[in-house]
Amino acid sequence: MKYMFEIVCLLLIVGIFVLTQVISNQFYFFIGFVILQYMVLATAWNILGGYAGYVNFGSAGFLATGAYTSVALINFLDIGLIEQMIIGGAMAGLLGLITGYLTLRLRGVYFAIATLALAIILETVVAHWDYVGGAAGTSILPKRKPELFDIMIVDRKTGVFANYKEYLFFLMGTVAVLSVWIARYIEQSKLGRGLNAIKDSEEAAECMGVPTLRLKLIATTISGAMMGVAGAPLASYLTFIDPLSAFNLEYAVNAIAMPMIGGTVSWMGPVIGALLLGTAQQVSSLWIQSELNLLIVGVLLVVFVIIAPEGIVGWFRKSRQGSRR
Amino acid sequence: MATFIDLLLNALVIGILLGGFYAALSIGLSITFGLLDVVNIAHPTILVLGAFIAYILNTSLGIDPILAGLIATPFFFVFGWLIYQVYYNAFEKSGSESLRGLAFFFGLLFIIEVGLIIQFGVDHRLVEAPYIGESWNIVIGEEIDVAIPFRLLVAFVVAAIATLAIQVYLTRTFFGRAVRAVAQDMMALRLMGVDPIRVKRIAFALGVATAGIGGALMIIVLPIEPSVGRLYIGNVFAIVVLGGLGSISGTLLAAVIIGIAESIVATFFGPSWSPAVSFGILLAVLALRPEGLFGKTAGAH
Numbered sequence: 124m125k126y127m128f129e130i131v132c133l134l135l136i137v138g139i140f141v142l143t144q145v146i147s148n149q150f151y152f153f154i155g156f157v158i159l160q161y162m163v164l165a166t167a168w169n170i171l172g173g174y175a176g177y178v179n180f181g182s183a184g185f186l187a188t189g190a191y192t193s194v195a196l197i198n199f200l201d202i203g204l205i206e207q208m209i210i211g212g213a214m215a216g217l218l219g220l221i222t223g224y225l226t227l228r229l230r231g232v233y234f235a236i237a238t239l240a241l242a243i244i245l246e247t248v249v250a251h252w253d254y255v256g257g258a259a260g261t262s263i264l265p266k267r268k269p270e271l272f273d274i275m276i277v278d279r280k281t282g283v284f285a286n287y288k289e290y291l292f293f294l295m296g297t298v299a300v301l302s303v304w305i306a307r308y309i310e311q312s313k314l315g316r317g318l319n320a321i322k323d324s325e326e327a328a329e330c331m332g333v334p335t336l337r338l339k340l341i342a343t344t345i346s347g348a349m350m351g352v353a354g355a356p357l358a359s360y361l362t363f364i365d366p367l368s369a370f371n372l373e374y375a376v377n378a379i380a381m382p383m384i385g386g387t388v389s390w391m392g393p394v395i396g397a398l399l400l401g402t403a404q405q406v407s408s409l410w411i412q413s414e415l416n417l418l419i420v421g422v423l424l425v426v427f428v429i430i431a432p433e434g435i436v437g438w439f440r441k442s443r444q445g446s447r448r
Numbered sequence: 449m450a451t452f453i454d455l456l457l458n459a460l461v462i463g464i465l466l467g468g469f470y471a472a473l474s475i476g477l478s479i480t481f482g483l484l485d486v487v488n489i490a491h492p493t494i495l496v497l498g499a500f501i502a503y504i505l506n507t508s509l510g511i512d513p514i515l516a517g518l519i520a521t522p523f524f525f526v527f528g529w530l531i532y533q534v535y536y537n538a539f540e541k542s543g544s545e546s547l548r549g550l551a552f553f554f555g556l557l558f559i560i561e562v563g564l565i566i567q568f569g570v571d572h573r574l575v576e577a578p579y580i581g582e583s584w585n586i587v588i589g590e591e592i593d594v595a596i597p598f599r600l601l602v603a604f605v606v607a608a609i610a611t612l613a614i615q616v617y618l619t620r621t622f623f624g625r626a627v628r629a630v631a632q633d634m635m636a637l638r639l640m641g642v643d644p645i646r647v648k649r650i651a652f653a654l655g656v657a658t659a660g661i662g663g664a665l666m667i668i669v670l671p672i673e674p675s676v677g678r679l680y681i682g683n684v685f686a687i688v689v690l691g692g693l694g695s696i697s698g699t700l701l702a703a704v705i706i707g708i709a710e711s712i713v714a715t716f717f718g719p720s721w722s723p724a725v726s727f728g729i730l731l732a733v734l735a736l737r738p739e740g741l742f743g744k745t746a747g748a749h
Binding site: 172176178180225226229231232233235236237239240241243244246247248250251258322372376379380383387412414415417418420421422424425428429432 | 487489534538546547548550551552554555556558559562563565566675678679681682685689720721723724727728730731734735
């Protein structure tokens with residue numbers, strides 16, 4: 124069936140909605156949000172890193188661009204979450220486009236270093252920008268009784284969702300499904316094949332008439348925008364934001380580790396990586412100190428990069444091919 | 449006006465000294481990244497590891513930090529040797545170093561940093577030595593006097609000696625020439641009957657070994673905590689790229705430029721802006737002049 128995947132996506136979104144109505148323990152939404160956020164981040168990273176072979180070390184910078192755009196918007200306009208996510212995504216996408224323009228004429232290594240530089244410059248600027256809290260941070264109170272098209276969204280009695288955690292979980296779940304759909308679409312489209320050609324040999328791709336610069340710019344823009352969308356609700360989720368939490372290295376590391384461990388060649392890799400690593404980290408953070416947790420992620424990343432270059436997905440494919448023989 | 453000149457003069461002097469210190473931090477990367485084309489993004493974090501070794505030797509045994517750095521150097525040489533061994537076998541041999549090699553070094557950076565946090569926490573650590581805290585005042589005129597902190601002066605002198613030694617080693621010795629030959633044309637070297645991988649391995653180990661002294665200087669100049677390595681990424685990569693990849697004298701000059709820029713910004717706008725300076729220069733160089741100021745092309749197609 125042609126639209127099988129789209130139908131599964133729709134069913135998933137409906138399923139996520141049902142979950143918010145059935146489960147009453149807020150803890151699941153609290154950790155579920157983070158796992159879904161990582162899924163978006165990993166999927167976004169993989170569009171550039173996995174398909175085109177351009178490593179982004181500054182994922183946290185794009186995420187924080189989304190987060191701080193919404194902080195500024197809340198302070199300035201007091202608008203709702205969905206608008207924040209759209210505008211936050213647009214800003215991060217613009218940032219991705221600019222980064223691409225500045226660095227993509229260079230070899231991939233320089234792109235990686237440039238993204239890192241960008242994240243740290245942004246962090247320094249935000250730390251000095253008092254309107255969004257500066258270095259000390261600011262607390263964000265989610266809008267009380269938000270409405271969308273005259274429907275009460277969040278209210279204990281009359282709203283669609285009983286509280287903000289459920290609403291945030293639903294939004295992030297929808298974004299996660301959408302971004303996986305986008306990644307899969309890109310993978311199977313001409314854009315994906317072009318990016319793959321760039322990964323294999325940029326010179327050869329150029330010679331064959333692949334518009335490499337344009338494809339790369341499209342990829343940086345989409346990837347950045349997706350990260351921005353994932354970051355936009357961060358302030359509302361934490362109800363507090365400071366540069367340290369928004370530009371956390373944890374994001375940059377996980378954004379790389381999850382696709383690498385899951386497998387970079389297909390859209391499934393980041394999803395599997397995010398589900399496994401994200402769940403493991405969230406659950407284990409209950410009894411392991413969070414630094415140790417991150418150390419495990421780092422070690423896993425290095426081990427996987429060395430022994431299983433195609434990640435878990437590649438592993439399965441290989442063993443399946445092996446059994447067929 | 450006099451105070452302005454005073455500030456500017458002090459900023460310049462500090463900047464030059466700082467530049468020497470930065471050169472010592474960058475020289476290892478100039479070898480590994482500039483000459484060997486291995487993007488060791490973990491280099492600044494390995495320097496922080498060196499700083500912590502100097503800290504341990506200093507606080508537990510009372511050894512002078514610079515001596516401690518010298519003691520640590522052979523260990524870093526072995527460490528670098530091992531890193532390159534893994535890197536070569538896992539990535540370079542199969543030609544898949546670009547994406548996975550970067551992720552490997554990023555993971556390494558992360559493991560060292562988090563390991564240090566688990567062991568030492570996030571508090572700032574510092575060492576004790578007679579020259580730390582003292583400074584030398586030169587009175588030039590009314591309201592104008594230049595203060596030269598000894599810790600920066602020591603760092604500058606040690607850095608200058610180390611840089612000079614490496615420069616002489618690379619240009620005057622047989623092995624040093626072999627390293628530069630690897631950078632120029634690996635195939636030609638292979639045809640001459642030399643094993644380029646062996647040369648690269650030793651050169652990489654040498655680059656990492658500089659983290660012994662570099663780390664010691666790091667903790668002499670400023671108190672250290674595990675995550676500062678990330679901030680130094682901006683400095684060292686900006687310097688190596690600006691200096692023209694692999695050019696040792698270019699590295700020194702670029703380091704002084706970055707040092708002065710950072711010191712002037714810190715003096716007139718506040719030290720919390722300094723990370724933005726080096727990373728900003730790095731971005732600008734990458735975008736506008738990737739071949740650096742004095743060297744070979746960095747990586748344009």
